[in-house]
Amino acid sequence: MIYYKTVCTCCRETFKIIEGTKKYEFYKRNMKGKFVCETCGNKIYLEARKSLISKL
Numbered sequence: 001m002i003y004y005k006t007v008c009t010c011c012r013e014t015f016k017i018i019e020g021t022k023k024y025e026f027y028k029r030n031m032k033g034k035f036v037c038e039t040c041g042n043k044i045y046l047e048a049r050k051s052l053i054s055k056l
């Protein structure tokens, strides 16, 4: 399995970006970008959705 290892900008944990995923394609194009792990990604998504709902 091909993957990159990078540090989550949110929790500072090292995580893998596995080949074939959208994140991997994104990482290949922009290796200096900010990346978050699956857990933080979901958290951010849920938080964003919550704040969006509370604004409605």
Ligand SMILES: [Zn+2]
Pocket: 008, 009, 010, 011, 012, 013, 036, 037, 038, 039, 040, 041
């Ligand atoms: Zn994280």
